[in-house]
Amino acid sequence: xxxxxxxxxxxxxxxxxxxxxxxxxxxxxxxxxxxxxxxxxxxxxxxxxxxxxxxxxxxxxxxxxxxxxxxxxxxxxxxxxxxxxxxxxxxxxxxxxxxxxxxxxxxxxxxxxxxxxxxxxxxxxxxxxxxxxxxxxxxxxxxxxxxxxxxxxxxxxxxxxxxxxxxxxxxxxxxxxxxxxxxxxxxxxxxxxxxxxxxxxxxxxxxxxxxxxxxxxxxxxxxxxxxxxxxxxxxxxxxxxxxxxxxxxxxxx
Ligand code: 13P
Numbered sequence: 001x002x003x004x005x006x007x008x009x010x011x012x013x014x015x016x017x018x019x020x021x022x023x024x025x026x027x028x029x030x031x032x033x034x035x036x037x038x039x040x041x042x043x044x045x046x047x048x049x050x051x052x053x054x055x056x057x058x059x060x061x062x063x064x065x066x067x068x069x070x071x072x073x074x075x076x077x078x079x080x081x082x083x084x085x086x087x088x089x090x091x092x093x094x095x096x097x098x099x100x101x102x103x104x105x106x107x108x109x110x111x112x113x114x115x116x117x118x119x120x121x122x123x124x125x126x127x128x129x130x131x132x133x134x135x136x137x138x139x140x141x142x143x144x145x146x147x148x149x150x151x152x153x154x155x156x157x158x159x160x161x162x163x164x165x166x167x168x169x170x171x172x173x174x175x176x177x178x179x180x181x182x183x184x185x186x187x188x189x190x191x192x193x194x195x196x197x198x199x200x201x202x203x204x205x206x207x208x209x210x211x212x213x214x215x216x217x218x219x220x221x222x223x224x225x226x227x228x229x230x231x232x233x234x235x236x237x238x239x240x241x242x243x244x245x246x247x248x249x250x251x252x253x
Pocket of ligand 1 (some may be wrong): 010097114169173174175176177213215216234235236237238
């Protein structure tokens with residue numbers, strides 16, 4: 001199955017509009033040579049989405065939001081909705097990131113509700129899942145991942161899920177400089193794909209791209225991306241520097 005690698009930069013709560021524009025200006029030229037061979041996406045903070053989207057017009061870099069609410073509008077102070085992201089130029093939305101789960105009370109159920117709204121308004125979810133260190137050390141990794149995949153995908157049809165991106169991000173590898181080995185990543189990625197076969201069918205499972213996230217850097221990206229079920233990367237810290245992010249994009253097979 002030929003899955004186009006997808007490398008996404010999750011900027012988290014970083015970059016003012018000015019800084020964001022300067023970063024994408026550099027990035028545009030640095031990644032233009034991969035053309036359509038690798039899909040490149042950036043997820044700036046909400047305030048920078050629209051200007052960054054404008055700056056990326058006619059480029060090969062797509063835009064993602066970092067979260068969205070399950071309602072299209074209403075009295076939800078501090079939230080952003082799927083149609084708002086769509087209008088700002090987003091194609092994707094990151095959902096269920098472990099920082100959202102850890103600090104802002106996201107659960108499998110709220111992630112699922114947000115995903116349903118994202119799809120309804122034409123966005124493709126990048127669904128984040130992954131175990132904590134405690135869960136890995138007590139051999140619960142696969143059970144946790146299984147629960148998170150099933151929870152997030154409740155109520156979706158196979159044709160919808162086929163377009164999704166799933167990001168496996170072991171919590172212990174995020175921002176710690178401690179990456180999963182490529183074999184550890186491959187084991188969980190293959191397991192996630194098997195879950196998709198069980199929930200839907202082989203064809204759907206073979207379509208879904210599964211990214212690895214957690215301390216991906218220019219020097220470990222090629223090894224991780226060489227694994228058969230690792231279809232891309234969700235990059236945090238290293239996506240804030242144009243040269244590092246471009247090096248990771250170029251490491252995609
Ligand atoms: P780091 O690459 O900084 O470890 O962050 C990974 C991440 O959380 C991407 O969503």
